[in-house]
Amino acid sequence: MKLREIGIGKTVETLGAWMLGALWLLPVVFAFWSAFHPAEYSTSFSLFAPLTIDNFVRAWSYAPFPRYLLNTFILVTLILAAQFILCTLAAYGFARFEFFGKNVVFALVLLQLMIMPEVLLVENYRTISNLGLLDTIPAIGLPYMASAFGIFLLRQSFKTIPKELVEAAQVEGLSAVGILWRVYVPLARSTYIAYGLVSVSYHWNNFLWPLVITSSVNSRPLTVGLAIFGAPESGVDWSIITAATVMTMAPLLVAFILFQRQFVQSFMHSGIK
Amino acid sequence: MKPTFQLRYWNQINGWLLVLPAVFMISLFTHYPIVSNLFHSLFSMGTATRPEIFIGLENYKYLLDDDIFWKVLKNNFIYSLCTVPFSIGIALCMALLINRNIRGRSLVRMSFFTPTVLPMIAVANIWLFFYTPEYGLFDQIFGFFGGDSHNWLGNPDSALYCLIVMVIWKESGFFMVFYLAALQQLSPELKEAGLVEGSGSWYYFRRVTFPLLMPTTLFVTVNAVVNSFKLVDHLVIMTKGGPDNATSLLLYYIYENAFSFWDTSYAATLTVVLVLILAAITIFQFAVVEKRIHYQ
Amino acid sequence: MATSKIILTDVYKSWGKAEALADINFVCGDGELLVLLGPSGCGKSTTLRLIAGLETPTSGSIEIGGRDVSNLPPVKRNISMVFQNYALFPHLNVAENILFGLKARKVPKKERQKRLKDTAALLGLTEFMDRKPAQLSGGQRQRIALGRAIVAQVSVCLMDEPLSNLDAKLRQEMRQEIRSLQQRLKMTMVYVTHDQVEAMTIADKIILMKDGRIEQHGTPEDLYNRPATAFTGSFIGNPPMNILTSDGPLSKSFPDSSYFLGIRPENISISNTSGIEGQVVAIEYLGADTLIVCQWGEQLITLTVKGKTDALVGDYLRLNWREENIHLFNRDSGVRVSNPAGGTAR
Numbered sequence: 002m003k004l005r006e007i008g009i010g011k012t013v014e015t016l017g018a019w020m021l022g023a024l025w026l027l028p029v030v031f032a033f034w035s036a037f038h039p040a041e042y043s044t045s046f047s048l049f050a051p052l053t054i055d056n057f058v059r060a061w062s063y064a065p066f067p068r069y070l071l072n073t074f075i076l077v078t079l080i081l082a083a084q085f086i087l088c089t090l091a092a093y094g095f096a097r098f099e100f101f102g103k104n105v106v107f108a109l110v111l112l113q114l115m116i117m118p119e120v121l122l123v124e125n126y127r128t129i130s131n132l133g134l135l136d137t138i139p140a141i142g143l144p145y146m147a148s149a150f151g152i153f154l155l156r157q158s159f160k161t162i163p164k165e166l167v168e169a170a171q172v173e174g175l176s177a178v179g180i181l182w183r184v185y186v187p188l189a190r191s192t193y194i195a196y197g198l199v200s201v202s203y204h205w206n207n208f209l210w211p212l213v214i215t216s217s218v219n220s221r222p223l224t225v226g227l228a229i230f231g232a233p234e235s236g237v238d239w240s241i242i243t244a245a246t247v248m249t250m251a252p253l254l255v256a257f258i259l260f261q262r263q264f265v266q267s268f269m270h271s272g273i274k
Numbered sequence: 275m276k277p278t279f280q281l282r283y284w285n286q287i288n289g290w291l292l293v294l295p296a297v298f299m300i301s302l303f304t305h306y307p308i309v310s311n312l313f314h315s316l317f318s319m320g321t322a323t324r325p326e327i328f329i330g331l332e333n334y335k336y337l338l339d340d341d342i343f344w345k346v347l348k349n350n351f352i353y354s355l356c357t358v359p360f361s362i363g364i365a366l367c368m369a370l371l372i373n374r375n376i377r378g379r380s381l382v383r384m385s386f387f388t389p390t391v392l393p394m395i396a397v398a399n400i401w402l403f404f405y406t407p408e409y410g411l412f413d414q415i416f417g418f419f420g421g422d423s424h425n426w427l428g429n430p431d432s433a434l435y436c437l438i439v440m441v442i443w444k445e446s447g448f449f450m451v452f453y454l455a456a457l458q459q460l461s462p463e464l465k466e467a468g469l470v471e472g473s474g475s476w477y478y479f480r481r482v483t484f485p486l487l488m489p490t491t492l493f494v495t496v497n498a499v500v501n502s503f504k505l506v507d508h509l510v511i512m513t514k515g516g517p518d519n520a521t522s523l524l525l526y527y528i529y530e531n532a533f534s535f536w537d538t539s540y541a542a543t544l545t546v547v548l549v550l551i552l553a554a555i556t557i558f559q560f561a562v563v564e565k566r567i568h569y570q
Numbered sequence: 571m572a573t574s575k576i577i578l579t580d581v582y583k584s585w586g587k588a589e590a591l592a593d594i595n596f597v598c599g600d601g602e603l604l605v606l607l608g609p610s611g612c613g614k615s616t617t618l619r620l621i622a623g624l625e626t627p628t629s630g631s632i633e634i635g636g637r638d639v640s641n642l643p644p645v646k647r648n649i650s651m652v653f654q655n656y657a658l659f660p661h662l663n664v665a666e667n668i669l670f671g672l673k674a675r676k677v678p679k680k681e682r683q684k685r686l687k688d689t690a691a692l693l694g695l696t697e698f699m700d701r702k703p704a705q706l707s708g709g710q711r712q713r714i715a716l717g718r719a720i721v722a723q724v725s726v727c728l729m730d731e732p733l734s735n736l737d738a739k740l741r742q743e744m745r746q747e748i749r750s751l752q753q754r755l756k757m758t759m760v761y762v763t764h765d766q767v768e769a770m771t772i773a774d775k776i777i778l779m780k781d782g783r784i785e786q787h788g789t790p791e792d793l794y795n796r797p798a799t800a801f802t803g804s805f806i807g808n809p810p811m812n813i814l815t816s817d818g819p820l821s822k823s824f825p826d827s828s829y830f831l832g833i834r835p836e837n838i839s840i841s842n843t844s845g846i847e848g849q850v851v852a853i854e855y856l857g858a859d860t861l862i863v864c865q866w867g868e869q870l871i872t873l874t875v876k877g878k879t880d881a882l883v884g885d886y887l888r889l890n891w892r893e894e895n896i897h898l899f900n901r902d903s904g905v906r907v908s909n910p911a912g913g914t915a916r
Contacts, residue, residue, distance in 0.1 A: 011374070011376070014371060014374060014376060015376040015377055015378075017371065018371040018372065018376055018379075018382050019378065019382060021367075021368065021371070021382075021386075022378075022381065022382035022385040022386060023385070025385045025386050025388070025389065025443065025446075025447065026385040026388060028389075028397070028400050028401065028404070028443070029388055029389075029392070029400075031400065031404075031411065032396075032400045035403075087295055087296040087299065088296065090292045090293070090295060090296065091292060091293045091295070091296035091297070093292055094288075094289045094290070094291075094292030094293040095293060098285050098286075098288055098289030098292065099285055099286075099289065100285065100286045100287075100288075100289030100290050101286060103289065106293065106297060109297075109300075109301075109305065110296070110297065110300055112304060112305070112556070113300050113304045115500060115552050115553070115555065115556045115559075116304060116308070116549060116552050116553075117504060118303050118304065119504065119525075120503075120504060120525065120545070120548055120549065120552065121303070121304065121307040121308065121311060121545065121549075122528070122529065122532070123311065123314075123528065123532045123538055123541045123542055123545055124306075124307030124308075124310050124311045124314070124542070124545070125303055125307055126532070127310075127538075128302065128303070128306070128307065143299075143303065144303035146299055147295070147296040147297075147298075147299030147300045147303075149300060152296060177288060202390075202391050205393065206391075206392070206393035206394060206395075208393065208394060208395050208507040208510070209506065209507055209510075209525075209529065212510065213529070213532075213533055223393075224393050224395045224396075224507075227393075227395055227396065227399070228395050228510060228511055239403060242399055243399070243400070243403070246396045246399045246400060249393060249395070249396050250391075250392045250393055250396040253391050253392075253393075254388070254391060254392070257384075257387075257388070257391045258384070261380065261383075261384050261387075262380075264387070264391065265383065265387055265451055265454075268387075268390070268448070268451045269451050269452070269454065269455040270455075461655065461657070463653045463654070463655055463657040464657050464659060466622075466624050466644075466651075466653065466657065467651070467653060467657035467718075468670075468674075469623075469624065469643065469644045469645065470622060470623075470624075470644045470645070470649065470650065470651045470671075471645070471650075471670055471671025471674055471675075471718070471722070472644075472645035472671055472674045472675045473670070473671070473674035474674070477674050478674075481659075481662075481670070481673075481674075482659055482661075485661045486659075486660070486661060488661075
């Protein structure tokens with residue numbers, strides 16, 4: 002019967018999806034395997050291989066990972082806070098106010114979507130150097146704090162808020178700032194969450210610009226720390242490198258596994274214009 | 275009710291005040307560097323003893339004669355031409371698979387998406403080991419079937435393609451999300467009408483699903499192309515552009531010139547090229563993508 | 571041409587443990603327009619989707635044109651369907667939308683063009699052939715959806731609330747148009763709606779559904795004149811039938827409290843001498859007639875009178891009705907009781 006054919010087709014599809022899924026997960030599983038087993042098992046797979054956290058202990062002792070972790074944490078928090086403030090104000094201005102040159106300015110802002118700060122790293126390095134901020138955590142964040150992407154997303158979200166709500170708030174005597182704080186920001190909550198998750202993932206993982214701008218343990222984020230640690234010339238054991246790799250990606254990975262739906266939805270949300 | 279003159283006046287000032295902080299910051303780190311970069315590309319490198327001097331288009335002349343530049347540019351085009359269509363094609367397949375009501379759907383979706391949340395540096399570390407001669411995963415698999423050991427990343431012929439495979443793995447799940455979002459917005463009624471009217475899966479995909487996903491495909495393509503010029507983190511770990519510049523990409527070459535050879539003047543010249551490429555993509559996007567047909 | 575009778579036998583449908591449809595049995599005759607009517611969630615759309623093959627029954631069989639189609643996919647069932655939101659492909663123009671199915675089934679080009687021309691002429695769509703759906707009005711989109719159903723030239727057409735997205739005036743026009751098309755093309759049509767006026771005006775037969783079961787199957791007149799249950803009585807007719815209860819005997823045909831008494835608003839008259847006494851709580855003037863709502867004990871009774879009324883809110887009125895106009899229903903089951911006291915109920 003035809004219905005049975007459909008059933009077979011679906012089984013094939015399901016198996017295909019599972020296999021592709023397994024293939025996609027393989028490298029991550031492999032990293033965890035290698036990190037939790039002694040070095041001699043990183044290339045030979047045995048179910049009876051003893052589990053160990055020795056690799057983590059040694060990675061921990063070779064390089065100041067707690068400090069790197071702290072730096073990344075401060076960096077991500079700093080960027081997010083600054084982005085929320087700057088982008089909210091700008092998005093509010095673009096969404097609700099009419100002023101001279103608005104469209105031109107907005108188009109200029111959007112240019113940053115295409116030409117990100119890391120593309121201009123030579124000149125931005127010069128700027129940061131002139132400001133005397135080389136090798137500091139704020140220097141890593143500064144070029145990203147005003148984000149065209151954030152302004153764009155929040156402006157879209159602010160524009161969908163019905164005019165009646167704003168007018169009702171005006172009738173009740175709220176000021177422009179009051180309306181922003183009491184009406185726009187709460188109603189755009191899901192956009193803030195989406196943008197926040199995308200931004201945190203981006204800056205947790207960002208590498209090239211931090212690599213250029215930092216030169217000491219005091220400011221290096223995890224990614225740069227890992228790169229220096231894992232460089233082939235450092236001569237460190239592969240198992241220990243994977244342990245360090247796992248440490249670097251674990252916080253975000255755990256957050257992702259816990260809030261999987263939220264993550265996927267956020268990335269979706271950020272892509273729909 | 276017409277706003278009074280005063281109210282309009284305040285609107286102007288308030289609007290400007292609100293956008294000013296962000297606009298200032300963006301100008302400082304995007305617009306100003308574009309201009310100053312162009313300016314610096316016309317000067318020679320200054321050193322402690324020798325001030326920088328105006329040399330006109332000298333840097334650009336050097337660029338045209340620089341074989342490495344052409345090689346890097348060619349690499350970058352190969353890299354884009356491979357990563358973009360493959361990752362988008364795989365992303366579309368993933369989205370179509372997951373959009374069906376299959377068993378274990380959220381688990382499969384999670385594994386597709388996982389590479390997206392990993393730092394490129396971590397991914398590079400893991401894959402570096404996969405490509406290790408003899409001990410690496412690929413050589414072990416090949417060895418199992420009786421193949422020889424390969425120096426995957428050490429061979430100029432294969433190194434770039436090895437990186438391409440890795441980047442496809444890293445990016446497909448990210449693009450999948452946009453297709454998923456678009457698929458979820460298609461009305462199930464359309465599919466049912468197709469079923470009643472006798473369209474097979476392939477006919478329906480070709481005539482309905484794919485055309486309706488076109489705006490998403492264009493959006494994702496632009497994103498993917500920009501990414502392929504912007505994302506070079508893995509080179510620092512895996513190949514450092516080698517062997518013999520076989521894997522170097524434009525942004526990495528800029529980084530190398532600026533921070534390894536300290537030739538910021540030439541790096542500025544290269545940056546002008548990169549900015550021009552990105553500007554061309556932007557113009558393409560506004561000319562084609564933004565004018566796409568809005569169906570609804 | 572072969573018959574296109576639709577027969578559902580003992581059809582059940584459940585989603586996991588939740589039962590959506592139970593004990594569905596009916597026949598839709600050749601060339602008949604059958605309306606599936608009921609409140610939302612009653613299972614009417616599910617029934618239609620079972621006939622279309624978009625869902626499969628948990629048990630029971632579905633037959634179209636003498637063929638058991640229970641296990642066939644939609645395309646093999648020789649049906650056409652009009653969807654609630656028209657299911658028009660936004661990227662295809664009117665002609666491509668109408669021809670979508672014919673191309674899928676690889677009907678030869680010449681034949682396609684001929685059918686397209688006929689259909690377009692029939693529906694007055696000829697001048698819009700190159701437009702995209704988004705450039706057309708609601709009524710025109712509805713016509714394209716009809717065109718897609720007609721161009722397939724199959725004798726069974728299923729309609730899922732086809733008019734619910736149109737405004738009241740257009741709805742009435744399209745209703746008449748669908749009915750005349752159906753009769754002219756001798757289509758067998760199953761039509762889902764929640765609007766009883768639409769059902770009454772368009773149907774040959776109506777199946778009234780509630781909670782996944784058939785409440786009554788009959789002609790519009792049957793449903794109006796002889797409602798099988800208190801629910802049918804209150805669902806059909808506008809304003810709906812009054813369903814009254816009483817602790818004591820109300821009339822000689824309402825002998826005790828084990829019955830509901832159903833009486834239509836248009837069958838209640840105001841009397842000076844006899845009947846029950848109610849106080850007017852609301853008056854709605856509708857032009858041709860007036861609705862009067864009276865309070866009688868705990869219950870509200872609605873009646874219609876011709877033209878305007880002199881009564882005022884707060885007045886007391888005596889309400890009367892003829893014995894032959896009352897409907898009696900069992901108070902526990904809601905089922906019609908034909909002859910409770912050997913009295914006059916037909």
